[in-house]
Amino acid sequence: MEFNHTSVLLRETVDSVVTNPKGIYVDCTLGGAGHAHAVGEMLDPEGMIIGLDQDEDALSVARQRLSDLNCQVLTIPTNFSNLKEALQNAGIYEVDGFIFDLGVSSYQLDTPExxxxxxxxxxxxxxxxxxxxxxxxxxxxxxxxxxxxxxxxxxxxxxxxxxxxxxxxxxxxxxxxxxxxxxxxxxxxxxxxxxxxxxxxxxxxxxxxxxxxxxxxxxxx
Structure with missing residues (x-):
């Protein structure tokens, strides 16, 4: 499955959000995992990137793209409106930062079906x-x-x-x-x-x- 998407303001976003390499960060609109992967590259093995997305196609590709990271990775199939419940169900009660990249993705636009x-x-x-x-x-x-x-x-x-x-x-x-x-x-x-x-x-x-x-x-x- 091809999932091509250019992340908006990638470096500006990631550099502003990541302040603790051992922290927990949540990408609330995981998509093609461009932001999430860049965050994960800045984290130590103790750190964690959590990705939420309601699009199962996006999650499938994102899991593959995040598999080479050294930090902990957790993907959750849900909309970010369920953010609090999703994190609590995962045993997460404090995080160091959030990213929201709103709107439709290039992949969704480029897939006619x-x-x-x-x-x-x-x-x-x-x-x-x-x-x-x-x-x-x-x-x-x-x-x-x-x-x-x-x-x-x-x-x-x-x-x-x-x-x-x-x-x-x-x-x-x-x-x-x-x-x-x-x-x-x-x-x-x-x-x-x-x-x-x-x-x-x-x-x-x-x-x-x-x-x-x-x-x-x-x-x-």
Whole structure:
């Protein structure tokens, strides 16, 4: 499994967080383990790096990447909203530092079958936790127009939110929307051609908004 991800502000983050080579540090969004591995390299054998992630694909790769460290390593399959309980269950009651690298990972975006990307066709999924009950397909097809409008407007800050919702509602009356490619086409139809000429991909803000809703990102934070 390929899991490529460039860690944001890697050295700046790690150098600021690690103050005790024998300490315990928690990467609350483990992902590809870029930050966690850099932390672990600075720790003595008595030190420990703990990684949390709800994405089992990420955890599988991270465990392999962290296997060459000399410090203690613990990975926990959970969302960081369960941080306190997860650490207590592991017998950890004090730590020396935390790292949070929020958002979607390069791996998730680059894997079409995860449904995060507006650049590649795939199922409308967008779940970071693949066992979570709510998918992007359910939101797009089953939320009412007002719910969709609030999500796209508030989480995506999309100026064309109302038109996008109108086009989604009309399209799903004909056929259920099941793929990212279908949703991208609908969004492109909703946004006037002139408005699509400049700026980011026309589906970027809407996809961001739906992803945030699927994963309850702001509520969890």
């Amino acid at each position: 995860r449904g995060f990307s507006y650049m590649n066709d795939g199922p409308l999924d967008m779940r970071m936790d693949k066992d979570a009950p709510l998918t992007a397909e359910e939101i797009v097809n089953e939320y009412d127009a007002e719910q969709l409008l609030q999500i796209i407007r508030n989480y995506g800050e999309e100026r064309w939110a109302k038109r996008i919702v109108e086009f989604i509602v009309n399209a799903r009356q004909e056929n259920r929307i099941t793929t990212t490619g279908e949703l991208v086409r609908i969004i492109k139809q909703a946004i006037p051609a002139k408005a699509r000429q400049d700026g980011p991909h026309p589906a970027k803000r809407t996809f961001q908004a739906i992803r945030i809703e699927v994963n309850r990102e702001l509520a969890i934070l």
